[in-house]
Amino acid sequence: MAPDDPFAWTFSELCGALNDISYNVVYGIGELPHNLWNILVGTFGHPEWSLAPGDLTFHIGLADWLFVQNRSVMAPLIGATLLLLFTLVNVLMFIWVERKMLARFMDRRGPMVSGPFGLLQNVWDGMKLLIKENARPAKADMLAFFLCPVILVGSAFAAVGALPLSDKVQLVAIDLDVLYVIMLFAFAPYAVFLGGWASYNKFSLLGGMRSAAQMLAGEVPFFLAVGGVVLLAGSYRFADIVAWQEVHGWMIFATPLGAILFTVTVLIELERIPFDLPEAESELVEGWTTEYSGLRWGMLWLGGYMRGFVGCAMITLFFLGGWTMPGYAVGDLQVFTPHILPPIVIFMGKTYLVFAFMVWVRAAFPRLRTDQLLSAGWRRVLPLTLANIAVVGLLIVDNQRPGEVVDTPFGPMLFDTLLAWSVGAATFFAIVALYAMRLAPRVLAPMALSARMFVDTLGWFGGRPITVLYPYEYLEMPAAGRWLHGLSDERCISCARCCRICPDNCLNMVETQHGKHPDPRFTTRPALDANHCMFCGLCVEVCPTGALTMGPNFELSGWARDELYWSQDELMGYTDHAMQENPAKAEIEVEGWVDKLVYPLITPVLQFLTPHNYERAKGTHSDAYQVPSMVRELAGEVADEQELGLMIQGMSRRSKKALEMLMEDRRQKAQGPLDFSAWDYRHARKHEGKGSGFGEMAPGQEEK
Amino acid sequence: MRRMITLKEAAVFGFFVAVMLGTAIFATRSRDAMHGVIYLSIALVALAVLFLLLGTTVLFIFQLIIYVGAVTVLYVWGIMLMRHEIMESAQ
Numbered sequence: 001m002a003p004d005d006p007f008a009w010t011f012s013e014l015c016g017a018l019n020d021i022s023y024n025v026v027y028g029i030g031e032l033p034h035n036l037w038n039i040l041v042g043t044f045g046h047p048e049w050s051l052a053p054g055d056l057t058f059h060i061g062l063a064d065w066l067f068v069q070n071r072s073v074m075a076p077l078i079g080a081t082l083l084l085l086f087t088l089v090n091v092l093m094f095i096w097v098e099r100k101m102l103a104r105f106m107d108r109r110g111p112m113v114s115g116p117f118g119l120l121q122n123v124w125d126g127m128k129l130l131i132k133e134n135a136r137p138a139k140a141d142m143l144a145f146f147l148c149p150v151i152l153v154g155s156a157f158a159a160v161g162a163l164p165l166s167d168k169v170q171l172v173a174i175d176l177d178v179l180y181v182i183m184l185f186a187f188a189p190y191a192v193f194l195g196g197w198a199s200y201n202k203f204s205l206l207g208g209m210r211s212a213a214q215m216l217a218g219e220v221p222f223f224l225a226v227g228g229v230v231l232l233a234g235s236y237r238f239a240d241i242v243a244w245q246e247v248h249g250w251m252i253f254a255t256p257l258g259a260i261l262f263t264v265t266v267l268i269e270l271e272r273i274p275f276d277l278p279e280a281e282s283e284l285v286e287g288w289t290t291e292y293s294g295l296r297w298g299m300l301w302l303g304g305y306m307r308g309f310v311g312c313a314m315i316t317l318f319f320l321g322g323w324t325m326p327g328y329a330v331g332d333l334q335v336f337t338p339h340i341l342p343p344i345v346i347f348m349g350k351t352y353l354v355f356a357f358m359v360w361v362r363a364a365f366p367r368l369r370t371d372q373l374l375s376a377g378w379r380r381v382l383p384l385t386l387a388n389i390a391v392v393g394l395l396i397v398d399n400q401r402p403g404e405v406v407d408t409p410f411g412p413m414l415f416d417t418l419l420a421w422s423v424g425a426a427t428f429f430a431i432v433a434l435y436a437m438r439l440a441p442r443v444l445a446p447m448a449l450s451a452r453m454f455v456d457t458l459g460w461f462g463g464r465p466i467t468v469l470y471p472y473e474y475l476e477m478p479a480a481g482r483w484l485h486g487l488s489d490e491r492c493i494s495c496a497r498c499c500r501i502c503p504d505n506c507l508n509m510v511e512t513q514h515g516k517h518p519d520p521r522f523t524t525r526p527a528l529d530a531n532h533c534m535f536c537g538l539c540v541e542v543c544p545t546g547a548l549t550m551g552p553n554f555e556l557s558g559w560a561r562d563e564l565y566w567s568q569d570e571l572m573g574y575t576d577h578a579m580q581e582n583p584a585k586a587e588i589e590v591e592g593w594v595d596k597l598v599y600p601l602i603t604p605v606l607q608f609l610t611p612h613n614y615e616r617a618k619g620t621h622s623d624a625y626q627v628p629s630m631v632r633e634l635a636g637e638v639a640d641e642q643e644l645g646l647m648i649q650g651m652s653r654r655s656k657k658a659l660e661m662l663m664e665d666r667r668q669k670a671q672g673p674l675d676f677s678a679w680d681y682r683h684a685r686k687h688e689g690k691g692s693g694f695g696e697m698a699p700g701q702e703e704k
Numbered sequence: 705m706r707r708m709i710t711l712k713e714a715a716v717f718g719f720f721v722a723v724m725l726g727t728a729i730f731a732t733r734s735r736d737a738m739h740g741v742i743y744l745s746i747a748l749v750a751l752a753v754l755f756l757l758l759g760t761t762v763l764f765i766f767q768l769i770i771y772v773g774a775v776t777v778l779y780v781w782g783i784m785l786m787r788h789e790i791m792e793s794a795q
Contacts, residue, residue: 143739176765183769190745190772193780197738205784212781 011169015079016071022078023067030062079171080161087160090348091305092122097352098359105363105457107466129298137291141198148195149296152303155187159310164238166323166343176236182226185269185310188303189215192278192288195300199291207287210370211271211278217377218268218275224385225265228258228392229318232420242322247417250326252319254420256428258388259319261381266311268377270304272358274365275373312354316347320354323347363461364453384431391427482537482550485528487571491547494524498539498548506533510568525568531561717757724750737783745776 009017034051041049067074096111096119103110111118136142159181164170174180189211196208229251230236233244245251252259268275279287289300316322323343341349368376489512499507506529526539526548540550558564709717724747731743752767 141736141738144742147742174761176761179765179769183765183773186769186773190777190780193777193784194738194742197780197784208784212777212784 009168011079011171012075015075015082018078018082019067019071019075022074023063026066027063076171083161083171084157086165087157087306087309088302090309091302092126093352094305094308094355095122095301097355098362101356101359101461102363104465105360105461107460109465109467109469126298129295132294134294134296135291137200139200140291141200144194144198145291148191148198149292149299149303151191151194152188153299153306155184155191156303156306156310159184160306160313163310163313164242164317164322165313166347167239167242169344170238177238178226178230178236178241181238181310181314182223185307185314186219186222188269188307189219191303195292196278196288199288201291203284203286203290204288207278207280207284207290210280210284211288213370214268214271214275214277214373214377217374218265218381221261221377221381221385222265222269224382224389225258225262226318227385227389228255229262231389231392238317238322242317242324245321246324248420249417250319250321254417254424255319255388255392256424257384257431258392259315261385261388262318263315264381265385266315267358267361268373270308270311270358272308273362274368276367277370277373280367308355308358309351312351312358313347315354316350320350322350360454360457360461364457365450387431388427391423394423482540483535483554484530484551484556485533485539485566485571486549486551486573487525487568488547488549489525489572491545492525493545493547495544496524496526497542497544498526501538501542503536503538504532504534506530507539512568512572514569514572525572527568528566528571530556530564530566713757717754720750720753720757723747724754737786738780741776741779741783744779745772748772748776 038050041047099121100110100118111121114120114124136145158172162170162172162174162177162180162184164173164177170177172180192211192215193208196204196206196211199205229241232251232254233241235241235244241251248254271278276287278284279289281287284290289297292300323346325341325346494509496509499509507526508529509524510527512523512525535550537550540548543549556564727743727747727750731740731747734740734743748767748771752764752772755767756764
């Protein structure tokens with residue numbers, strides 16, 4: 001019988017309960033025709049026609065057969081299905097975390113359109129993979145080509161099944177589950193070789209070979225790096241290792257070197273950046289997955305991220321205390337933190353943090369070369385893992401007073417805890433010192449560089465994304481830019497020089513409808529057919545009064561060609577321009593509440609940590625976008641041209657050009673403030689009043 | 705203490721025996737070396753499952769680690785290093 005508190009159920013009890021529920025559902029469905037018949041005849045007043053259970057019914061006994069006779073099969077199947085759903089959701093979330101975090105590291109925004117915060121992006125991507133063609137290379141070996149994703153996903157999911165997600169949730173609860181998971185984790189190279197070989201493609205084969213060399217270099221230290229943990233905990237079971245950490249504190253403090261080495265080897269095994277040589281997209285197209293497409297490619301990704309989940313979960317279980325809160329217990333004394341969250345929530349939170357760290361590593365480091373990786377794996381990581389095992393062995397041999405409580409500055413601790421922590425710290429510092437004595441430039445300098453890279457990428461992570469969400473946000477355009485035309489009604493003298501000079505014949509003089517020039521002789525204005533304007537700017541150059549200008553407005557698009565015909569009144573801003581409508585703003589997260597919450601908190605810290613990054617990341621990456629505001633400010637406030645000239649000396653070339661244009665404009669007018677109205681029809685729209693115009697209708701404007 | 709095995713257990717055991725024997729025969733009869741390795745690996749996995757059914761978890765895991773995880777991987781690596789044309793001419 002299951003206990004009353006549902007959260008106290010073990011996983012198998014949950015599956016048993018679901019088994020019973022499934023029985024009731026299927027039984028009810030099987031009995032449905034029988035009951036419907038009874039209701040029918042009861043309604044017609046002939047209860048004697050109703051069927052008793054066991055009479056002529058449609059009950060086929062499926063529920064009995066499935067859920068009672070085969071309970072030992074169905075309950076694990078239900079459990080496996082639940083775990084598969086759980087894993088798939090987590091894989092989607094892993095991919096989302098990776099895409100979103102990586103985007104923020106690169107100052108982008110990442111997925112944001114589908115679903116809140118772009119959470120559904122991966123779902124739609126998966127659907128896209130479902131409907132894509134499942135292409136097969138003509139000369140591929142289809143047996144191995146087909147088996148590769150099967151082995152990859154199968155071994156990864158089998159490993160997930162043997163992982164304990166909390167003290168009560170473990171589908172495959174065998175002894176030696178650590179060995180079992182590691183063994184399944186080590187199956188992947190087999191699939192990679194098969195896929196790389198079977199594709200009959202040079203890139204695939206090269207990727208497979210690289211993968212072979214890399215996995216062999218990573219697998220041996222990977223197995224050995226677990227050795228320290230297993231020796232300390234004295235067991236090959238995850239539950240025992242977590243129990244050891246619950247008593248003694250986290251393993252990462254006892255064997256810090258082991259934690260670092262294990263993380264590195266997991267990264268090598270997962271083929272993640274900086275160790276993603278088999279998929280080096282700059283050299284091999286997509287590495288050993290080049291020939292895979294459609295759902296098979298999706299399966300490869302699924303397997304890869306499932307393995308990522310297993311790797312992060314293993315790091316959590318081995319070194320970060322698994323499903324227990326931080327802290328340790330001495331006897332009845334719970335030091336630091338009791339369990340306040342469900343264990344599975346703690347476990348998954350830690351796993352996601354580990355994965356976030358892996359994404360951070362991906363953002364921070366470039367890809368290694370093959371020889372660097374092999375040298376690091378065989379000549380650095382492997383000896384260090386052996387040293388780690390030796391130190392842990394000494395620790396166990398020296399542990400003569402297990403269970404004895406010692407007073408320390410940090411409070412009462414178990415003697416073996418104290419020993420483990422101190423020897424772990426001593427090992428770490430001793431190895432660092434050893435390397436520092438002989439190999440300081442080769443070891444410490446790269447270490448410092450690595451730390452610098454971590455901090456630098458963190459600075460990018462905190463900056464505002466550079467992505468401008470056009471059409472909801474606008475870049476500030478350079479003042480020197482000349483895109484779409486604008487026309488000043490007051491200045492145009494209807495001389496038609498622009499029309500004559502236009503090499504494309506896209507300017508025509510047309511009677512204005514709304515013009516308000518006082519002289520009735522000057523009432524024709526150029527109308528622009530932007531369909532074949534090439535923006536050469538000749539019309540602006542020949543304009544004697546500066547009436548025709550090209551300004552920072554760049555939005556030239558429409559659903560029909562008519563919309564690209566700008567009549568004279570539209571150029572002057574008297575009538576609205578029919579552009580395509582923007583999609584609803586609510587569909588896109590421009591700046592979510594998380595951003596609003598996080599930026600004020602994280603920005604000062606990052607500004608202190610990485611000022612050089614922050615200066616660039618806080619919004620304006622090119623001086624092209626800084627020019628207009630600066631120039632407008634200068635031209636508006638500084639009256640003395642000599643003073644202005646001094647200031648110009650310190651400006652960039654582009655800024656100088658923009659400023660020269662503005663000054664030229666000022667000199668020409670010599671009175672009044674700068675007139676930007678003709679540059680942007682949005683401003684020009686503010687002009688009011690209707691002119692006396694009656695003239696020919698422009699082509700495409702007949703409807704109005 | 706010995707007990708009679710049930711029919712279900714015998715069926716499961718027999719299934720994996722059949723898989724092992726069948727894939728082993730395929731492994732020896734296949735003309736393509738890579739297919740031979742694939743069948744061999746399936747046979748080794750089936751053998752490991754037989755160990756598991758017989759109650760020797762340690763043997764099961766080490767069978768998988770050593771034979772499937774290491775030996776067949778080295779086989780595949782060796783075959784990958786060969787030229788593809790060699791195997792095509794053998795067909």
